[in-house]
Amino acid sequence: MEKPYVVGVDMGGTNTKFGIVDARGHVLNSSSIKTQQYTDINEYCDVLCSEMMKLVNVHGGIDLIRGVGAGAPNANYYTGNIENAANLPWKGIVPFAQMISDRMGVPCRITNDANAAAMGEMTYGVAKGMKNFIMITLGTGVGSGIVIDGKVVYGHDGFAGELGHTKIIRDASARLCGCGQKGCIEAYASANGVARTAQEWVTTTDKPSLLRDIPTESITSKDVFDAAMKGDEMAREIFDYTGTLLGQKLADFIAFSAPEAIVLFGGLTKAGDILLQPIVKAMNENVVRFWKDKVRVLFSSLKDADAAILGASALVWDVDAQAPMTV
Amino acid sequence: MEKPYVVGVDMGGTNTKFGIVDARGHVLNSSSIKTQQYTDINEYCDVLCSEMMKLVNVHGGIDLIRGVGAGAPNANYYTGNIENAANLPWKGIVPFAQMISDRMGVPCRITNDANAAAMGEMTYGVAKGMKNFIMITLGTGVGSGIVIDGKVVYGHDGFAGELGHTKIIRDASARLCGCGQKGCIEAYASANGVARTAQEWVTTTDKPSLLRDIPTESITSKDVFDAAMKGDEMAREIFDYTGTLLGQKLADFIAFSAPEAIVLFGGLTKAGDILLQPIVKAMNENVVRFWKDKVRVLFSSLKDADAAILGASALVWDVDAQAPMTV
Numbered sequence: 001m002e003k004p005y006v007v008g009v010d011m012g013g014t015n016t017k018f019g020i021v022d023a024r025g026h027v028l029n030s031s032s033i034k035t036q037q038y039t040d041i042n043e044y045c046d047v048l049c050s051e052m053m054k055l056v057n058v059h060g061g062i063d064l065i066r067g068v069g070a071g072a073p074n075a076n077y078y079t080g081n082i083e084n085a086a087n088l089p090w091k092g093i094v095p096f097a098q099m100i101s102d103r104m105g106v107p108c109r110i111t112n113d114a115n116a117a118a119m120g121e122m123t124y125g126v127a128k129g130m131k132n133f134i135m136i137t138l139g140t141g142v143g144s145g146i147v148i149d150g151k152v153v154y155g156h157d158g159f160a161g162e163l164g165h166t167k168i169i170r171d172a173s174a175r176l177c178g179c180g181q182k183g184c185i186e187a188y189a190s191a192n193g194v195a196r197t198a199q200e201w202v203t204t205t206d207k208p209s210l211l212r213d214i215p216t217e218s219i220t221s222k223d224v225f226d227a228a229m230k231g232d233e234m235a236r237e238i239f240d241y242t243g244t245l246l247g248q249k250l251a252d253f254i255a256f257s258a259p260e261a262i263v264l265f266g267g268l269t270k271a272g273d274i275l276l277q278p279i280v281k282a283m284n285e286n287v288v289r290f291w292k293d294k295v296r297v298l299f300s301s302l303k304d305a306d307a308a309i310l311g312a313s314a315l316v317w318d319v320d321a322q323a324p325m326t327v
Numbered sequence: 328m329e330k331p332y333v334v335g336v337d338m339g340g341t342n343t344k345f346g347i348v349d350a351r352g353h354v355l356n357s358s359s360i361k362t363q364q365y366t367d368i369n370e371y372c373d374v375l376c377s378e379m380m381k382l383v384n385v386h387g388g389i390d391l392i393r394g395v396g397a398g399a400p401n402a403n404y405y406t407g408n409i410e411n412a413a414n415l416p417w418k419g420i421v422p423f424a425q426m427i428s429d430r431m432g433v434p435c436r437i438t439n440d441a442n443a444a445a446m447g448e449m450t451y452g453v454a455k456g457m458k459n460f461i462m463i464t465l466g467t468g469v470g471s472g473i474v475i476d477g478k479v480v481y482g483h484d485g486f487a488g489e490l491g492h493t494k495i496i497r498d499a500s501a502r503l504c505g506c507g508q509k510g511c512i513e514a515y516a517s518a519n520g521v522a523r524t525a526q527e528w529v530t531t532t533d534k535p536s537l538l539r540d541i542p543t544e545s546i547t548s549k550d551v552f553d554a555a556m557k558g559d560e561m562a563r564e565i566f567d568y569t570g571t572l573l574g575q576k577l578a579d580f581i582a583f584s585a586p587e588a589i590v591l592f593g594g595l596t597k598a599g600d601i602l603l604q605p606i607v608k609a610m611n612e613n614v615v616r617f618w619k620d621k622v623r624v625l626f627s628s629l630k631d632a633d634a635a636i637l638g639a640s641a642l643v644w645d646v647d648a649q650a651p652m653t654v
Contacts, residue, residue, distance in 0.1 A: 132483040146583065148480055149486075155475070155585025156459040157621075165615045166579040171498070179615055231355040256473065256583050258482025288492045288506055294484075 005059060007052055007104075008313030009070035010113070011035060013087035016048060019306075020055050020065075021313035025061050025124030027306045029055050041090040041099070049103040051171060067107035067325055068100050068317030071116030071308055077263075077323050078158040080110055097326045107325030109315040113137065113308060115152050115161060117300070118145025119318065120311025121263050126301040133261045134253055136163065136246075138268035141178065142186040142193075148257050164190070168245050189246040191221035191267050198224045198240050209234035224273050239274045247282025254283070265274075265300035265307065328583060332386060334379055334431075335640030336397035337440070340414035343375060346633075347382050348640035352451030354633045356382050368417040368426070376430040394434040394652055395427050396642030398443030398635055404650050405485040407437055424653045434652030436642045440464065440635060442479050442488060444627070445472025446645065447568075447638030448590050453628040460588045461580055463490065464575075465595035468505065469513040469520075475554035475584050481650075490580060491517070495572050516573040518594050521548040524565050552598050566601045574609025581610070581618050592627035592634065599626075 005028070009018040012035060019030030031051055038044035056062055074085035080097025082088065101108040111119070118135035121127040127135075131150045137143040142164030146153040153160045164186035165179050174183030175196065187193050198211055198219045210227040211219055211234060227235035250262055263282075267273060276297060284292050302310055317323075332355070336345040346357030358378055365371035383389055384479060401412040403643060407424025409415065429437040438446070445462035448454040451518030454462075458477045464470040469491030473480040480487045491513035492506050502523065514520050525538050525546045537554040538546055538561060554562035577589055589610075603624060611619050629637055643652075 007517070143490070148475060148482070149478070151476070153475055153584055156587040157585050159617065160475075160583065160585035162582040162585075162615050166582050167613065168497075169577070170495075170575065181613065181615070215330035248494070248497065253583070255489040255493050256487065256580070257480055258484050258489075260483040286494065286508065288489050290486065 003064055003066040005056075005064050006066045006313045006316040007056065008309035008311070009048070009052075009068060009100075010116075010308035010312055011072040011074075011088075012113075013073065017309055018048070018052055018055070019309045019313075021057050021310060022122065024118075025302075025310055027309055028059055030306075030309060031227050033056060036089055039089050041094050041096075044312075045088075045099045045103060049100065052104065062105060065104075065106050067109065067311040067316040068104055069116070070096065070100065070108065070110040070115040071312040072096060072110055072113065075110040075112050076158040077085060077109070077111045077115070077152075077154050080108065080323075080326050084111070101326040107251045107316070109318075109323060109325045110142070111152070111312075111315060113311070114143030115145040115154075116311035116315065117143070117265050117307060118147050118152055118263075118311070119314035120302055120307055121265070121300060122147060122150070123314035123317060124302065124310055125263075125307075127261065127263055128261050132257060133259045133263055134163075134250075134257065135263045135265065136250075138189060138191070138246075138264060138266040141189055142190045146257060147259075153257075163169050163249070166249060166252070168249055185246065185249045189242055189249075192236060194221035194242055194268065195219055197241060198235070201234060201238065205234075207234050211235060216221070221268060228271065228274055236274055239271055240278045241269075243275045243278030244282040247279040247284075248286050250279065250283040250295075250297070251286035251288075254287050254295050258291070259295060261296040261298050263298050263300055265302075269299050271302075330391055330393040332383075332391050333393050333640045333643040334383065334395045335636035335638070336375070336379075336395060336399075336427075337443075337635030337639055338397060338399040338415075339440075339635075340397045340400065344636055345379055345382070346636045346640075347386050348543060348637060350644065352447075353635055354630075354636055355386055357633075357636060358382060363416055366416050368421050368423075372415075372423075372426045372430060376427065379431065388495075390508070392431075392433050394436065394643040395431055396443070396446075396639040397423065397427065397435065397437040398440040398639040399423065399437055400439065402437040402439050403485040404436070404438045404442070404479075404481050407435065407650070407653050409437070428653040434643070436645075436650060436652045437478070438639075439470070440638070441470030442472040442481075443477055443638035444470070444592050444634060445474050445590075445638070446641035447629055447634055448592070448627060449474060449477070450641035450644060451633075451637055452590075452613065453625045454588065454590055457587050459584060460586045460590055461490075461577075461584065462590050462592065463577075465516060465518070465573075465591060465593040467518055469511075469517045473584060474586075480584075490576070491577070493576060495576055512573065512576045516569055516576075516595070518548040518615060521551050521565060521569055522546055522596065524568060525551045525562070528561060528565065532561075534561050536632065538562060548595060555598065557603055563601055566598055569595075570602045570605030571609040574606040574611075575613050577606065577610040577624070578613035578615075581614050581622050585618070586622060587621040588625050590625050590627055592629075596626045
């Protein structure tokens, strides 16, 4: 019998979420542990696997599990290692996929969260049936997963698709990005970027705004969204600015891989049309003429709570995958 | 018997060159016709095929020919059509691959010149054995061919890889590019771009230079190169500026597909180290830290005169090709 389920794992700096997923993208059950609580990677893997087994046993045991797919920071798809992740407790090279399959007795494959999101969208979401699209995740940072001919692009070393760290501003005013470079799109089009824009504008302009009622240093992207929903003009201009910069970069990305669509995912997409409209406008104003008005910009159709687990789980269903699974 | 030869065709706006090529990348013989002389595409194909047959017959006849590969402006790899090429005499959609195979009785496959160059480099040149690299052609314009997992990227519509039209300057000073957009890297890092930089600098600065001995409007990239070779400071600064802008964009391209190398081809590469050094410096200063000093920048190893024919011929040897060949 074909094994009917997979386990998806979404490892973040704070929490690690995991769940059992069927081939149609239903998350049958899920749970989580605190990532930061385990300074020893062996202990972390022991607890994670024992918690996963509890879920697995509710659904017929490990014999029904095809494998484990995990999204994790700095995950190397080719090797199954997590390499020098800045926001995880374990330093150096961690052979995570092997450690999981050793404990679970089933294959494991890993990738970073944006690539997992792309796999999830292609397997269960709005990109189902698409062979060429680009996934952009707009969360704390800006991540990307590029799909060409139905496959996620990993490149020579497994780390392709770092579009958040391509440059949008190259002059002296360019913001410092968390990566150490200046002017990356991540420093503008992430949740942090929106907050920074608000903090800058409140400081450097006289324009009235609801945002001025909040202590400047603590303005968040959520505050900007809330103000925009109340009709605050500066807040709307911040989304306009953010979307315009992102749209300009999307035009560059289209020139690379000629995608059918660009799929946006993450907290910032909750802004909806006030973000989408300037993105689409700037993208079409900056793209080579034969792609003008041809490339769709879509929001993810996956539920926020499930998306990361679904994306990771999709790694296991991928029969054409370029990387071997550990056993 | 395995057919030992292919025909490579390099269709340019002025000349169409073609030759017989063996599997090791030797151009056995070659010839050319004037592209612009034939306003009727049928007449052009008749003459081209009859001239190709002359070469073919010198080497044992059509039974030894595996197929025809052609590089042409606006060639659609998927359909075999040339679509709305601005610098060719034939308007609209031309079913070029079909027209050639109808006349020759062998399969034909086409692509644009930069993708053909990438195929040539991978099949016969410095990228032999590489699975992930980016080809940048620095000629009159800036073209690109992106190879991922051993395959040229064509994208959803067949036109992927237009990196010459990604933006390097986004402020009011951005140059108008031939594509109608402003600030494209093609407007700076092409032979035309170098000439424009020289013309601007001669006009807007007081710096002494050998370039001032030439009527401003007629300064070419070759003049800048010649002056640089004589130690002219402004000419060297122009190559420094050109290389720096291109290197900044290469850093963006690396973030996309994580290539093993970037291969540069075309007239501008004759400048050698005075172009290469600023490219490599700017690339490594602008790339995400884990790619710093990791990606090689190489000049093409193919002879200029043969490269385009070789590249086009490589299309026919590509057994994994995504596009069908016409028959």
